[in-house]
Amino acid sequence: MGCDARTESGPGCCWALPTGLLCAYGFFCSVRPSEPFLTRYLLGPRKNLTETQIYPVWTYSYLALLFPVFLATDYLRYKPVVLLQGLSLIVTWFLLLYAQGLRAFQLLEFFYGMGTATDIAYYSYIYSVVDVDLYRKVTSYCRSATLVGYTVGSVCGQLLVSLAGWSLFSLNVISLTSISVAFGTAWFLPMPKKSLFFHHAATRSFSLEMKPPLPGTGLLQNSCWGRWGRGKEFRTSLGLGQTRCQNLRVLKDLWRDFLQCYSSRTMLCWSVWWALSTCGYFQVINYAQGLWEMVLPSQSTEIYNGGVEAASTLLGAVAVFVVGHIKTSWAMWGEVALALFSFLIAAAVYIMNTVHNIWVCYASYVVFRIIYMLLITIAT
Numbered sequence: 001m002g003c004d005a006r007t008e009s010g011p012g013c014c015w016a017l018p019t020g021l022l023c024a025y026g027f028f029c030s031v032r033p034s035e036p037f038l039t040r041y042l043l044g045p046r047k048n049l050t051e052t053q054i055y056p057v058w059t060y061s062y063l064a065l066l067f068p069v070f071l072a073t074d075y076l077r078y079k080p081v082v083l084l085q086g087l088s089l090i091v092t093w094f095l096l097l098y099a100q101g102l103r104a105f106q107l108l109e110f111f112y113g114m115g116t117a118t119d120i121a122y123y124s125y126i127y128s129v130v131d132v133d134l135y136r137k138v139t140s141y142c143r144s145a146t147l148v149g150y151t152v153g154s155v156c157g158q159l160l161v162s163l164a165g166w167s168l169f170s171l172n173v174i175s176l177t178s179i180s181v182a183f184g185t186a187w188f189l190p191m192p193k194k195s196l197f198f199h200h201a202a203t204r205s206f207s208l209e210m211k212p213p214l215p216g217t218g219l220l221q222n223s224c225w226g227r228w229g230r231g232k233e234f235r236t237s238l239g240l241g242q243t244r245c246q247n248l249r250v251l252k253d254l255w256r257d258f259l260q261c262y263s264s265r266t267m268l269c270w271s272v273w274w275a276l277s278t279c280g281y282f283q284v285i286n287y288a289q290g291l292w293e294m295v296l297p298s299q300s301t302e303i304y305n306g307g308v309e310a311a312s313t314l315l316g317a318v319a320v321f322v323v324g325h326i327k328t329s330w331a332m333w334g335e336v337a338l339a340l341f342s343f344l345i346a347a348a349v350y351i352m353n354t355v356h357n358i359w360v361c362y363a364s365y366v367v368f369r370i371i372y373m374l375l376i377t378i379a380t
Contacts, residue, residue, distance in 0.1 A: 015130040019138050021189050022126055023145035025082065028182035029089065029122075030149030033157030034096075034171035036305035039289035040298045041096075041168040042105075049105060051290050057106045059282070061113030069114075073121045074195045078128055079186070081121035086183030088115035093176040097169065122146075128192035147317045151310045153178070158306025197250045270379050273338060277345075281372050284349060288365055296358040304362070312366040316373035323377050334378060341371050 034041065042049045073081045088111045095108040126138045153175070160166040262268050289305060296303065345368055352364035 015134055018129045018190050019141055023141050025182045025185045026142055026145040027149035028178045030146045031153040031178040032175040033153045034175045036154050036157055036309045037168050057109035058113045061110045062117050065114055065117040069117045075198045077192045077195050078121050078125035079189050079191050081118050082186050085115050085118035086186050089179045097172050128194055147313055151313045154306045154310035274379055292361055295356050295361055308362045312369035316370045319370050319374045320377045323374055341375050345371050
């Protein structure tokens with residue numbers, strides 16, 4: 001039998017095709033040279049928005065979509081949600097270019113919230129088409145692709161603004177083009193045949209589930225079996241019943257796993273930190289450009305937002321690479337590192353907010369992002 005990337009591939013099989021396509025998607029989706037200058041663009045004469053009107057809808061739509069997107073990603077087997085992410089980002093940048101008014105911008109924020117909430121599909125797709133022995137390798141490739149793409153986009157944006165004098169509208173056109181290329185690439189991804197929860201047993205024989213239930217095995221199983229043997233017209237109903245039972249079983253398993261995971265003090269501690277730190281991270285990166293605009297208005301001087309974003313991403317990637325090769329017991333030293341680095345993060349944010357010097361703000365932001373990437377890696 002030939003190698004098929006759409007099946008459960010072994011280490012010697014074709015894992016390069018889906019990995020390469022997914023990395024290409026992640027790279028082009030992250031090449032957005034306009035993002036470091038987004039606040040300047042929105043506050044400018046083309047959009048004429050105020051600082052209080054920027055970002056809140058994105059925050060709440062992202063939060064509301066997280067859990068349903070998590071379930072839909074697994075149920076639909078990843079690829080459709082990857083395509084949804086690409087489409088959402090295309091709509092976002094199209095509205096960013098041509099829409100006017102507060103309502104249109106709020107709709108834009110909703111689609112951007114959908115685009116960021118569906119990130120889970122990008123980071124989990126690859127595990128359904130490669131062997132477990134390749135998980136670490138393909139994870140590094142996929143994460144590196146997004147980091148490199150974001151760095152390239154930030155550097156290009158800074159160079160085009162500072163040296164070539166391009167308008168911010170032109171940078172958004174480049175961003176839309178790059179995202180469209182990513183969306184086109186996603187169509188060629190192989191469709192997975194399995195997923196973590198809903199489809200992990202799709203190829204399993206139904207012989208065990210189609211046996212009559214033993215006495216006392218429960219109402220749910222009996223209801224699934226009850227129509228068996230009543231004629232051909234009930235076979236479709238039986239299949240639907242089995243699907244319904246399977247979905248209920250998945251939700252029950254998720255709830256059981258949730259209780260089991262968070263009964264661990266260590267898991268609970270790191271998970272609470274992850275949730276709070278991610279919330280803080282989004283707050284800082286969303287409003288950092290607004291702070292920089294207050295410290296040094298971009299209309300009157302040259303700004304270097306793109307260079308700062310590129311430097312923080314690149315140095316953060318180096319820090320992640322280094323910590324990945326440190327041989328230490330994070331179970332023993334993890335909470336000490338968590339407390340120490342969390343304090344440094346808080347200090348960086350405090351300094352950025354109180355010292356009204358643009359270079360101090362830039363440096364504090366770089367330190368903040370490096371430490372955050374470092375801690376997220378340790379937590380993982």
